[in-house]
Amino acid sequence: MASHGIEIKDLFKIFGPHGNKFIDAVKGGMTKTELNEKHGHVLGLKDINISMPAGQIQVVMGLSGSGKSTLIRHINRLIEPTAGSVQYEDVDVCQMSTSELQQFRRHKTAMVFQKFALLPHRTVIGNTVYGLELQGVNKDEARSRALKWIDRVGLSGFEDHYPNQLSGGMQQRVGLARALSNDADILLMDEAFSALDPLIRTDMQSVLLDIQEELRKTIVFITHDLDEALRLGDRIAILRDGEVIQQGTGEEIVLNPADSYIADFIKEVNRGRVISVETIMNKTPIEGAANIVLKSSDMLETAAQAMAQAQETSANVCDDSKKIIGSIHLKDTINAMVTAARH
Amino acid sequence: MSLFTEFPEMTRTELRDFKKGIDGSFKDFIHAYGEGIENFFKPLLHFLKWFEDLLVATPWPIMLAIIALLVWGGSRSWGLVAGTIISMLVIGYLGMWEDAMFTLALTTVATIICIVIGIPIGILMSKSDRFQAVITPILDIMQTIPAFVYLIPIVMILGIGLVPGLIAVIIYAVPPIVRLTNLGIRLVDTDILEAADAFGASPRQKLWTVQMPLALPNIFAGVNQTIMMALAMVVVASLLGVHGLGLEVLKAVNSQYITLGFMNGLAIVAIAIVFDRTSQKFGKRLQKHSEVIHG
Incomplete structure (x- = not known):
């Protein structure tokens, strides 16, 4: 399990030949439009502060052009920031020397890409050992570690295939195996599943959640798909025009959208899968009456299903230690599932 | 008005002194360093x-077997091997075996030297835009300047013989x-380069694990072109006293022997085709991974 989170502090990125010159103006309130029209520079990221929890999945969500791919590339410094810091294990990634950065990328991070970015001249096994080869791990050791992950992502038997003999979903499994073989604490996933068909995407999400259950890595996952964000994210940050406009758990965002932009976004969300029983329960248990007991961490969809099946209109709620702490009614449950928060 | 109708050129004396000055200092340069360059x-x-003697001294059946083996190794094509053996037999039967060996030796050595010099320069060019800006016009000059022009200084420094021919x-x-x-x-996919960076590849690792393997098809096309151009130069090289098929062509031109000219010319063509097809097929085999495509 990863023991350190990633702290992104006051991060700014201005694209253009003289980004540094305009940093004070931008901090002083110059807008993106003004910077672009008057000075020909593009404001990529503005004052980003995100504390990414250790051992959890942090989703960064936004539409194209929101700066999410730029943001993830600051964590392993594929893009140089104009100002600000990215702290990991009390070290600022932005201050590392070239060789420190190389070691950091080799041992602490691994990345999965939207367009897979596999080496076309190497087989599945050749691609999977790539990170280990760069680390200088000896061949036999690298091979056995790679084989383990190839098996884990479900590609056994395809070791000697070339990437273009595989479907998109299988190619991304190779991408995932390559990243996992690195044994790094941080896993950076840049729209990793966006190029895949919906069914295969769901499948890959399950693979990822399954692996995460066991490994507890610090995962940064970029997506433009809210359903994906809500399914994977322990925490979600929403980006627009290079700024974070809201961050929190999926439930917090769905229940309290920060503005009409986010409210629009979450309109179509299946709320029954995001809101937990705990959010709507009464603190008073129903004496003796309730035949079924639900967990406070269950989602409303599960709760409604359980009550409908048992033909009950209410249920008691217990916490993780099985202690009864409250109750819910079917009516409230359905109400919460269908009404969007007003804004 | 005379400025309008007549070009304002240097006076004859000025021009003569200008040429004489450069020629003179070049001659001084040769006096000073000519022997050193020759020794180099x-x-x-x-x-x-040694390589020429080796090819000529090797009994022809063995030589033919070696050539056939090399062609098979490169192309894995029985058709090409058969074609090669037949054309070499015809060349031998028509009395051009020894000359063909001379030409083969020169072309092979020239190609090896071109690869050894050319690939590192190409790599440096791809790393630095400034270096590319310097080298590109030099390459343009090398390809377009009439060969006879650079033969002059080469002959002045090294005389005539094998080495000047090789350099030309x-x-x-x-x-x-x-x-x-x-x-x-430069054409290698930036997404893949980014992935190599993300996994912490050093510039050297990036060059050998990503850039060179993915550039190989293009590099191979370059090797192929280099071989073709080397073969095309053997007649000009014969002006510098390099023996081989080229020299026979030159003799044929001087004495208007049609048959001799065509025989030797076609022998050069045959060798060129063998080189070309073998290296092309080898290049294709190197990118086997891109041929099988997921359906």
Whole structure:
């Protein structure tokens, strides 16, 4: 399990030949439009502060052009920031020397890409050992570690295939195996599943959640798909025009959208899968009456299903230690599932 | 008004002094360093001589077997091997075996030297835009300046013989491999380079694990072009006293022997085709991974 989170502090990125010159103006309130029209520079990221929890999945969500791919590339410094810091294990990634950065990328991070970015001249096994080869791990050791992950992502038997003999979903499994073989604490996933068909995407999400259950890595996952964000994210940050406009758990965002932009976004969300029983329960248990007991961490969809099946209109709620702490009614449950928060 | 109708050129005396000045200082340069330069190329001369003698001295059936084996190794095509054996037999039967061996030796050595010089220059060009800006016009000059022009200083420094001929061939044949190495590396997919960076590849690791393998098809096209251009230069090289098929063509031109000219000319063509097809098929085999495509 990863023991350190990633702290992104006051991060700014201005694209253009003289980004540094305009940093004070931008901090002083110059807008993106003004910077672009008057000075020909593009404001990529503005004052980003995100504390990414250790051992959890942090989703960064936004539409194209929101700066999410730029943001993830600051964590392993594929893009140089104009100002600000990215702290990991009390070290600022932005201050590392070239060789420190190389070691950091080799041992602490691994990345999965939207367009897979596999080496076309190497087989599945050749691609999977790539990170280990760069680390200088000896061949036999690298091979056995790679084989383990190839098996884990479900590609056994395809070791000697070339990437273009595989479907998109299988190619991304190779991408995932390559990243996992690195044994790094941080896993950076840049729209990793966006190029895949919906069914295969769901499948890959399950693979990822399954692996995460066991490994507890610090995962940064970029997506433009809210359903994906809500399914994977322990925490979600929403980006627009290079700024974070809201961050929190999926439930917090769905229940309290920060503005009409986010409210629009979450309109179509299946709320029954995001809101937990705990959010709507009464603190008073129903004496003796309730035949079924639900967990406070269950989602409303599960709760409604359980009550409908048992033909009950209410249920008691217990916490993780099985202690009864409250109750819910079917009516409230359905109400919460269908009404969007007003804004 | 005279300025309008007559070009304002240098006076004759000025022009003569200008040319004389440069020629003079070049001659002084040769006096001072000519022998040093000649000695510098001595090992090359010995190697080339040794290689020529080796090809000529090897009994023809063994030589033919070696050529067939090399063609098979490169192309894995029985058809090409058969074609090669037949054309070499015809060349031998028509009395051109020894000359063909001389030409083969020169072309092989020139190609190896072109690869050894050309690929590193191409790599450096791909790394630095400034270096590319310097080298590109030089390559343009090497490819377009009439060969006879650079024969003059070569002959002045080294006289006539094998080495000057070899140098003339190299000057003409090296540009394609430099250009295509540079181009091949620059064309490598940036997504894949980014992935290599993300996994912490050093510039050297990136070059050998990503850039060179992915540039290989282009580099190979460069090698192929270099071989073709080297073969095209053998007649010009014969002006510098290089023996082989080229010299026979030159003799045929001087004495208007049609048959001799065509025989030797077609022998050069046959060798060129063998080189070309073998290297192309080898290049294709190198990118086997891109041929099988997921359906």
